[in-house]
Amino acid sequence: MKRLLHAPLLGIMLSTTALFALLNPTFAQDNGTITVAQPTDALTMDPAKHSAFPTANIMFQLYDAMVTMDGEGVFVPALATEWSNPDPLTWRFKLREGVKFHNGEDFNAEAVKFTFDRALDPEFKAPYFSRIAAIKSVEIVDNYTVDIKTAKPFPTMLFSLYEASFAAMIVPPKYTAESPDALASAPVGTGPYTFVRWLKDDRVVLKANPDYWGGAPAVENVVFRPIKEVRTRIAELTSDGVDIAADIPPEDVPSLESGETKIATIASDFIYFYAFDTLKESPLQNKLVRQAINYAVDVDAIQQALLGGLGTRVALTLPTNAFGYDKAWQPYPYDPEKAKSLLAEAGYPDGFTIALTARQGRYMKDREIMDATIGFLAEVGITVEPNFLEPGVWATVSEAKGREGIIFPGWSGRDPDLVWYPILYSGQYQSYYANPALDTLLDAGRATLDPAERASIYEKAAAILKDEAPHLPLLTPPLIYGLDADLKWQPRTDSIIDLRKARFE
Amino acid sequence: MLGYVASRLLYALAVVFGVSVAVFFLIRIGGDPSALFLPPEASLEQIAEFRHSMGFDRPVIVQYFEFLVRAVQGDFGQSLRYQQPAMQLVLERMPATLQLSGTALLLSLLIAVPLAITAATRRGTIIDRTGLVVSLIGQSFPTFWLAIMLILIFSEKLHWLPPSGRNGWQTLVMPSIALAAYSTAIITRLLRSSMIEVLQSDYVRTARGKGLAEGKIVFQHALRNAAIPTLTVIGLQVGALLGGAVITEEIFAYPGIGRLAIQAIANRDFTVIQAFVLLMAVLIVGINLAVDLCYGLLDPRLRKS
Numbered sequence: 186m187k188r189l190l191h192a193p194l195l196g197i198m199l200s201t202t203a204l205f206a207l208l209n210p211t212f213a214q215d216n217g218t219i220t221v222a223q224p225t226d227a228l229t230m231d232p233a234k235h236s237a238f239p240t241a242n243i244m245f246q247l248y249d250a251m252v253t254m255d256g257e258g259v260f261v262p263a264l265a266t267e268w269s270n271p272d273p274l275t276w277r278f279k280l281r282e283g284v285k286f287h288n289g290e291d292f293n294a295e296a297v298k299f300t301f302d303r304a305l306d307p308e309f310k311a312p313y314f315s316r317i318a319a320i321k322s323v324e325i326v327d328n329y330t331v332d333i334k335t336a337k338p339f340p341t342m343l344f345s346l347y348e349a350s351f352a353a354m355i356v357p358p359k360y361t362a363e364s365p366d367a368l369a370s371a372p373v374g375t376g377p378y379t380f381v382r383w384l385k386d387d388r389v390v391l392k393a394n395p396d397y398w399g400g401a402p403a404v405e406n407v408v409f410r411p412i413k414e415v416r417t418r419i420a421e422l423t424s425d426g427v428d429i430a431a432d433i434p435p436e437d438v439p440s441l442e443s444g445e446t447k448i449a450t451i452a453s454d455f456i457y458f459y460a461f462d463t464l465k466e467s468p469l470q471n472k473l474v475r476q477a478i479n480y481a482v483d484v485d486a487i488q489q490a491l492l493g494g495l496g497t498r499v500a501l502t503l504p505t506n507a508f509g510y511d512k513a514w515q516p517y518p519y520d521p522e523k524a525k526s527l528l529a530e531a532g533y534p535d536g537f538t539i540a541l542t543a544r545q546g547r548y549m550k551d552r553e554i555m556d557a558t559i560g561f562l563a564e565v566g567i568t569v570e571p572n573f574l575e576p577g578v579w580a581t582v583s584e585a586k587g588r589e590g591i592i593f594p595g596w597s598g599r600d601p602d603l604v605w606y607p608i609l610y611s612g613q614y615q616s617y618y619a620n621p622a623l624d625t626l627l628d629a630g631r632a633t634l635d636p637a638e639r640a641s642i643y644e645k646a647a648a649i650l651k652d653e654a655p656h657l658p659l660l661t662p663p664l665i666y667g668l669d670a671d672l673k674w675q676p677r678t679d680s681i682i683d684l685r686k687a688r689f690e
Numbered sequence: 691m692l693g694y695v696a697s698r699l700l701y702a703l704a705v706v707f708g709v710s711v712a713v714f715f716l717i718r719i720g721g722d723p724s725a726l727f728l729p730p731e732a733s734l735e736q737i738a739e740f741r742h743s744m745g746f747d748r749p750v751i752v753q754y755f756e757f758l759v760r761a762v763q764g765d766f767g768q769s770l771r772y773q774q775p776a777m778q779l780v781l782e783r784m785p786a787t788l789q790l791s792g793t794a795l796l797l798s799l800l801i802a803v804p805l806a807i808t809a810a811t812r813r814g815t816i817i818d819r820t821g822l823v824v825s826l827i828g829q830s831f832p833t834f835w836l837a838i839m840l841i842l843i844f845s846e847k848l849h850w851l852p853p854s855g856r857n858g859w860q861t862l863v864m865p866s867i868a869l870a871a872y873s874t875a876i877i878t879r880l881l882r883s884s885m886i887e888v889l890q891s892d893y894v895r896t897a898r899g900k901g902l903a904e905g906k907i908v909f910q911h912a913l914r915n916a917a918i919p920t921l922t923v924i925g926l927q928v929g930a931l932l933g934g935a936v937i938t939e940e941i942f943a944y945p946g947i948g949r950l951a952i953q954a955i956a957n958r959d960f961t962v963i964q965a966f967v968l969l970m971a972v973l974i975v976g977i978n979l980a981v982d983l984c985y986g987l988l989d990p991r992l993r994k995s
Contacts, residue, residue: 229772310743421852424853577726
């Protein structure tokens, strides 16, 4: 009888062995499918109803905007083929003819007008409303020409009309008008892929659109999978479960650069920088102190040690591919002795103590970069007391203009008006700096359409920013993707995934 | 018995109400989602306008009563992020989580019960010692660590199992092992010690003296009595499994309610958090209620008191 008591244990051991013996070691997939792993799933399939880049990555395969960007960050035609400014308050777009939505509806001026009218309607509550809020109206000139009217000259219009302005994705008017909620679960666009199915939090499956106006995509199927945990994304990549794994940490780059996988990386449009609160009483109100901090931190060393040298050093708070960025601009060099003498000159020979307001774990290596900065500042006598806030609390504090001391906000934008105006113009709620001379230039820059004139305006603004040092500009961090070694695909600086030209070799 | 059931039900209702108050006010302490929801360049006016249109600017107590009135009618509001009914979002993901937790519970019981019985009847042997070590390991390994190790070994090194997703039984193996580890350990330990205690009791000695078969003694006499304290723990473990699924689902990218909850918390998606927490509260209270009532079935003395 006692022997019988072993039976359950034995049974379990046997069945476990059988279980693993049964497993098929191959779950690799064919070259007709690109599987993309990114941290989160789509929130909706309606491009105007969300505020998340992972969702936008999926939307951009299904929909097109009027313009798009090329690898260098230059705007190029998409559903609009050319554009001009008949007067400073009008942007006139010629539209591509012969384009059809996935359901057969024609793309035309009516579709453009419908798209913006819908997203601009306050009742619609588009989360990314602010990106298109400058549009006063869309007027149909003829079937393939539209005028986009603004109340004031709006030089950054193309940023409001390309895919990173989520609500600018063109939707089919008849389909959407007939059932306003249909797009959220059954999307219809003009894009290179058509919708197949969406298993929530598991996968979004798309199929190539053979009639795509830009040419049928080379790969037949696309699957987007949400995988939050980075180790799991890497495991999926190395076990051939996915072909593109987004958001790879720099320390995993060497191990993924060989064998079955490779790395694709590009410096992003996102800017790491420190802003100094010059509005409240503190040593940071003194220009010499701000310059001293710029001299005290060895940004190149931080970039090498923490980001493996990836990313791009910036001289001012602007991505290097932004409008008006002059490659001749130089950041402050690392010179701790100079920093100390400037601090002494400013009246702080023994340094001072200052707060740091930031979030942590939000951007790649943010906490580590801040820790390193605190170390460099300690070397010149500045004691930094960090205050790390949870993102929701950060938002509440920011609204009350409560960021203090040295601030690590992060920002993005490929035009000085999109970067400097909100974070440096006097009185803007996220600006902790005030300088009437700079304000005049920033006002002029946003009221001028002529690119050459704008460039010269921002050149002057740049000179002020360099001397006044309201920020310590650091770098644009890299976007790092792990790829199947056979996949040919180029990442973009704005982090939006474009699979139009992706193919296996 | 009827009075007993009624009092337990009332108690359960009070707990759910308490949870609704706690979750509603706690998640609002850190501020509302308006600024998190809009793009970074949105102006203060745009944020304020959005907040007003969503009703986040009204007194919290007013918002709570409105929520309560609707919730009683089954309306938990729209998710801000998904623009869909919050409870629908949670319920859609419930089958996946139930499948995972159910598999994990089954796995726990399949391992723990035979292991505990064998260990208790063959004390001091190699099986007993192995059982103790296994349960010690199961109790001390953090779930996330175990999960990542499983992925590393079985997906990255051996290529036996897919690391993530919900696509056939293969994707259920590692998550349920990771999730079951702790419960298995607890149940094994508890059942083993209860069994040992019972096996030393007078009536077992009497049964042995009568010359009853050992198998009959162990399964019919000892196990039934040792099952009562174990049942309490199993009831608690069901709650722990559902809660533990949050971490497990996140690591294995398993599309259940745990991942939804984590996302919702990060995004301050109030309605989804409320729907999730309340549903969990109802489930766990329900399970406890069921366990309480099961005692009555197993132990007639409890029915009368």
